Amino acid sequence: MYEIRFFEDKVYALLREGTIKGASHLYAGQEAVAVGAIAAINENDVIASTHRGHGHCGAIGNKHAKTEEARQEHWNKMMAELMGKATGYCKGRGGSMHIADVQKGNLGSTGIVGGNIPVATGAALAEKLKGSGSVVLCFFGDGATNTGAFHEAVNMGSTLLCGLPVVYICENNLYGMSVPFCDKSVDKAGQASRIRDIYARAAAYGIPGESIDGMDVLAVKDTVARAVERARNGEGPTLIEAKTYRWYGHSSSDQRIYRTREEEAEWKARDPLVVLRNKLLDWRIADEAELDAIRDKAERTIEDATQFALNSPYPDVSELMDDVYVPSSPSKIEEARVAELETLAKVH
Incomplete structure (x- = not known):
């Protein structure tokens, strides 16, 4: 999770100075969802990501890296891709919102809200027809649950071939751009939905729905692991809602005027990195020095990745x-x- 946090903080700085161009939707604050969910799958499983997808790409790349060199190469390729360099995962053509690595089971991200949900469902159909035993994780935000693509894809996922091996994971960070997903204190025209709990929509498709603390990586892993087991055993999809919070605005230009600083402080008090760190200390699994060393190594990894990307060439015309x-x-x-x-x- 440290690597994702340092990566996103560095990307924000590079965006502000103009080294990285265009829009970028940062994942800082939501690290526990990507890391916990991807820790629960096998290496032959597949993910489909969103416009806010750096965390998903980072987590699955780390999962497949068998050596420190491979781990560094993974982050090198990620940073180079965001800078539009030829050494990036997509040779600089994908950028922030379309980064992919199919060889690692990362089907990629998309700038279309909800656009990856039918893709993930189709991938799950393919895996079931092949009899591969693989499961697909489909990540999306709260805003995507109000799209037709969400309804149609989840409905098909729950019905085709008696249920497809896909786990739908909604990262509810409370806001669709600047609009609260559900806030009873505002006029109903000022919110995206009147249903506070997204996981409750699972009942409409006859599949299980669960809500989890998206700031607790271990809670995420346990819940997703159960859903993955169901899917792998032929019992069909699960809709999981992870309640979480993004540190930055919707995109790099968003000044967050729709959120109070008090609300932000309340959520940052439950920083997923701190939550896990405190548990490891309380359980005496690691001490302060060991955790500091992990943090410092992660920071160096991202600094090295940044230098690699800066020194890499742009694609030739x-x-x-x-x-x-x-x-x-x-x-x-x-x-x-x-x-x-x-x-x-x-x-x-």
């Missing part, structure tokens, strides 16, 4: 057409590449 078309007709692709490069040459 000659690669503009790479990975755009399926290479079923190489000659036609080459013709299109040449034509595009000729057009660019005329422009410049």
Whole structure:
């Protein structure tokens, strides 16, 4: 979780100075959800992420890293991708909201709210038809639960082939952009829903629904592990609502004027990193020095990843057409590449 936190804090600083371009939706504060959920799956399982997806990508990359070198390479690729560099996971083409690594079971993220839910459901259908035994974790925010894609996909996930091996995880950070998801103290026109508990919607699809403390990584892991076991055993989906909170605004330009500083302080008092640290100390699993060493190592990992990304090259213009078309007709692709490069040459 430390690596995700340091990564997001560094990304925010790089956004403010203009080194990273465009919008970025930071995951700081929600680390327990991604880390706990992904700790509960196997390496042959699959995830589908959201526009606020750095934490999911970070956690699954760490899960697959077998050495410190592989772990560092993972964070190098993540930071390089956000800077649009050729050494990134998607060669700089995906950026913050479309980062993916299919080889590690990360189907990728999307800038479309709720757009990944049908994708995850389709992936679960494919896994069941293949008989692979793999489970799909589908992450999304509270705002996505008000989309048609959510309803249609969860309905299909609960009915196709007697239930698909997918776990739907809603990260309810209380706000859809600047709109409270459910706040009885405001006029009903000023909230996204009149239903406070998203997990209760599971009843409409005939599947289990659970609410968990999204600031407690161990609670997340235990709950997701049960849902994953159900899915793997052919018992279908579960809808899990993790109550959590994002430290930053909706995106890097959001000044958070719709939230009080008192509310933020209340949630930050339950920082998921501190919650876990205190448990490890109370249970005498680790001491202060050991935990400080883990924190310091995580910070160095992200600093090294930042330097790697800064020193990496941007993609060459000659690669503009790479990975755009399926290479079923190489000659036609080459013709299109040449034509595009000729057009660019005329422009410049």
